[in-house]
Structures are given as structure tokens and as C-alpha cells.
Amino acid sequence: MPEPVAAATFLAQAQEVPVxxxxxxxxxxxxxxxxxxxxxxxxxxxxxxxAGLNDLGGLDVDAAVVGFLQATYGTLWTDAATRRRLWDQVRAAKEMLSRASGTVIMVPALGREVPLGREQLEGLMRPVLRPSVAMVRSLLAEDGLRPSDLAGLFLVGGSSRIPLVATMLHEALGIAPVGAEQPELVVAEGALTVSLPAPATAATAAGAPTPEPRSDVGAAAGSASCNAVRLHDNGVVRATFVAEVRITPEDSTAAYDYKQRIAGDADLNLQPVQLTGLGEEAVIFEMRGSSAQAKTMLTLRIGVRDGNLVWQLRISVDRQDKAGWTAAQKQDLRDRLVTVTRAALPKVTAAVR
Structure with missing residues (x-):
């Protein structure tokens, strides 16, 4: 499913959008x-x-803040480790200023905290965001549309939670944007909303009652994905996260599906570990890659069967440095994936019962 379709599907639940x-x-x-x-x-x-801009995003806002701090205070870090801490501090400050009017940033080279206010941040952000506002206006004009022709303006992506984004779009188009508390998850939520239809309502034949499957939605399958980019000491780490839910009419069909598509793959790949406390059967394993990718690419999959529902999560992380993955780093990513599954699976199963 195209990401904009998934996003619109999810956010349109908050307001009426006529055919x-x-x-x-x-x-x-x-x-x-x-x-x-x-x-x-x-x-x-x-x-x-x-329309799109391949050189504009939240990292550009971070860079504008770092540039401001350098111009104001001079040297900000002394090595790669303190550089990373500074950039992490800047990103955390940006996120804090989405909720507060002021915060502080610890500058390693100075050994002290420096203040940053929301007004300062917005002054740095406006030049960064202006090209995106111009892109939106051009897109409408090229298709012969006025802003008033829009029935909704939906915000997606983690960086869209910054209040100035909605403010600038409102100023330019005269439309109050609609967003979500976690805009980075909107695409995944929307895709799951579309792929999980309403429960079946057909009556059971008189005198021949049959047990309802745990997820009574008939046969369905759906997938959703989201992407994240994070700054790393020696470049950029790109992470792709994919979630898939499949539902079948019978538990036996789901069991066969799990055996063929998940358990079978686990046996052919690396370090499969059976998990307890997740559905009726669950496993996590590392996907086998080429020797050329071994140092930079790590892909983990987790699969769960709960009655007639089969759940999969896959995360692929591509690091641009050559340091390679340590056993501790791999285990940490495994633990995080299991934690995400334990938190999300009950919500999904509850939604489709």
C-alpha cells in the first residue's frame, strides 16, 4: 500500500472526508x-x-541549531564521541521544545549547558521549512487547485510534530492541519486499519454452532512499513521497520502458514530463539546476509502465531561505518524487537476480535 494512502486512511478517521x-x-x-x-x-x-524534496528534513533542523551554537559558542566537541552526544542533545532539545518554551543543551567542549528557547528554534527553522511550503503551494497550483479545495491537510513523519510545521502550513494555506500524537507511526497504523476488515456477522447455521476463531475477521492479510534515519558517529544509520499481520479462517491454516513462512525461515537462518509468553508459538532470528553485508547490514525477524493470527516484525539496520556489529549490539536490538512485540501484539489482537 502506498504510504500516503495509508496515512490518509488513518488520519481521515478524525474528520469527515466525503467521496x-x-x-x-x-x-x-x-x-x-x-x-x-x-x-x-x-x-x-x-x-x-x-512532489518531494530529498534534501530537507529533521536532520536539517538539527544542523541549523548546531550551526547557530557554533557561531555563538565556537568549538562544540573534541572527538567523535562528544560530537555524537552534542547532536543527540540537539535532537532531544528540539523534541522538548515541541512541548516547552525553553530548554538547555549540554555542550561537551564547554563543559556546561547553554539555553535554547522555542522562539530561537523557530527562527532557525523557518528558512529550513520554507522550501517545503513553496513545494506545497506549487503542487496545488500545478493541479489547478486552491487551498480551499482541500478537505484535509494531514501531517505525517516524526519531524512533523514540531509545532512550527503546522503553523507555517496554516499561514500559507489557511487550513488547520490534522496530525497524530505519534506521526511517525501513522503509515503503519493506516495500513493495518485497511488490511484488517470488520468482524464477520454471518449467522451460524441453526443447530450446527461452530467455535469462533480467535480473530473473527475471515481471511485477510496486510502489511505496513515505516523508515527512520539517525545520525551516527561516522555517518548515517538507516533503519527500515516492517510489520505484517495475517489472519486466516482457521487456526490450522495459520499454524501451517507460520510453519512454512516463519519457522521454516528461522531454521535456515541464524540463531533462532523460541520465545515464551507470546501467543502459542513465537521465534526471533537473524537473517543470513552476504559476506559483503555482514559488517554493515543487520536484519532481524520475529514471528508469532496466536490462534488464527500470524504476526511478523522485521527490522533492517544499515550502518555506513565499517566498525561492524558486536554481539552485544545484536542482542540489544533483539531485546528491543521483543519488547515492541510484547507491547503491540495485545493491541492488535484486541482490535480484530
């Missing part, structure tokens, strides 16, 4: 910004125009 109406999805991630126009059809959303 035939047009909405825009504005996606501001860590390193890119995209805008897509979609028309509401009887069976969902259909994208018909899009």
Missing part, C-alpha cells in the same frame, strides 16, 4: 519531505499528484 473530496498528505521525515494529493473514492483514497 470525491481531495486531501493532502505532508510527510516530513528525518531527511526528506513529500507532499501527495489524494482523492477520496468509495473504496478508499487514490493518489493523483505528488
Amino acid at each position: 470525491g473530496a481531495v486531501v493532502m498528505v505532508y510527510d516530513l521525515g528525518a531527511g526528506t519531505c513529500d507532499a501527495t494529493l489524494l482523492r477520496r473514492r468509495a473504496d478508499g483514497f487514490e493518489p493523483f499528484a505528488s
Whole structure:
């Protein structure tokens, strides 16, 4: 499913979008910004125009803050480790200023904290975000649309939670944007919403009752994905996270599906570990890659079967340095993936019962 379709599907639940109406999805991630126009059809959303900027995102806001600090205080770090801490501090301060009017940043080279206010941050951000506002205006104009023709303006991507993003779009278009508390998860939530239909309501034949499957939605399958970019000491780490839920009419069909698609793959790959306390059967394992990718690419998969529902999560992390993955780092990522599954699986199963 195209990401803008998934996003529009999820956020349209917060307001009425009639059939035939047009909405825009504005996606501001860590390193890119995209805008897509979609028309509401009887069976969902259909994208018909899009535009993008491959050099604008949350990392550019971080860079603007770092540049301001360098111009104000001089040297900010003394080595790669303190450089990373400084950038982490800047990102944390940016996120804090989404909720507070002021915060502080610890500057390693100075050995002290320096203040940063929301007004200062917004002054640094406006020049960074202006090209995205111009892109949105151009997209509308090229398709012969006015801002007033939009039935909704939906914000997606982790960087879109910054209040100035909504403010600038509102100023430019006169439309109050709609967002989510966790905009980085909107695409995944939307895709799951579409792929998990409403429970079946057909009556059971008289005199021949049959047990309801644990997830009574008939046969369905759906997937969702989201991407994240994070700064690393020696470059950029790119992480891709994919979630998939499959539902079958019978438990036996799900068991066969799990055996063929998950347990079978686990046996062919690296370090499969059976997990307890997750559904009826669960396993996590590392995908086997080429020798050339072994140092930089790590892919983990976790699979769970709970009655007639089969759940999979896959995370692939590509590091651009040559240091390679340590056993401790791999185990940490495994632990995080298991934690995410334990937290999310009950919500998914509850939603489809």
C-alpha cells in the first residue's frame, strides 16, 4: 500500500472526508519531505499528484541549531564521541521544545549547558521549512487547485510534530492541519486499519454452532512499513521497520502458514530463539546476509502465531561505518524487537476480535 494512502486512511478517521473530496498528505521525515494529493473514492483514497524534496528534513533542523551554537559558542566537541552526544542533545532539545518554551543543551567542549528557547528554534527553522511550503503551494497550483479545495491537510513523519510545521502550513494555506500524537507511526497504523476488515456477522447455521476463531475477521492479510534515519558517529544509520499481520479462517491454516513462512525461515537462518509468553508459538532470528553485508547490514525477524493470527516484525539496520556489529549490539536490538512485540501484539489482537 502506498504510504500516503495509508496515512490518509488513518488520519481521515478524525474528520469527515466525503467521496470525491481531495486531501493532502505532508510527510516530513528525518531527511526528506513529500507532499501527495489524494482523492477520496468509495473504496478508499487514490493518489493523483505528488512532489518531494530529498534534501530537507529533521536532520536539517538539527544542523541549523548546531550551526547557530557554533557561531555563538565556537568549538562544540573534541572527538567523535562528544560530537555524537552534542547532536543527540540537539535532537532531544528540539523534541522538548515541541512541548516547552525553553530548554538547555549540554555542550561537551564547554563543559556546561547553554539555553535554547522555542522562539530561537523557530527562527532557525523557518528558512529550513520554507522550501517545503513553496513545494506545497506549487503542487496545488500545478493541479489547478486552491487551498480551499482541500478537505484535509494531514501531517505525517516524526519531524512533523514540531509545532512550527503546522503553523507555517496554516499561514500559507489557511487550513488547520490534522496530525497524530505519534506521526511517525501513522503509515503503519493506516495500513493495518485497511488490511484488517470488520468482524464477520454471518449467522451460524441453526443447530450446527461452530467455535469462533480467535480473530473473527475471515481471511485477510496486510502489511505496513515505516523508515527512520539517525545520525551516527561516522555517518548515517538507516533503519527500515516492517510489520505484517495475517489472519486466516482457521487456526490450522495459520499454524501451517507460520510453519512454512516463519519457522521454516528461522531454521535456515541464524540463531533462532523460541520465545515464551507470546501467543502459542513465537521465534526471533537473524537473517543470513552476504559476506559483503555482514559488517554493515543487520536484519532481524520475529514471528508469532496466536490462534488464527500470524504476526511478523522485521527490522533492517544499515550502518555506513565499517566498525561492524558486536554481539552485544545484536542482542540489544533483539531485546528491543521483543519488547515492541510484547507491547503491540495485545493491541492488535484486541482490535480484530
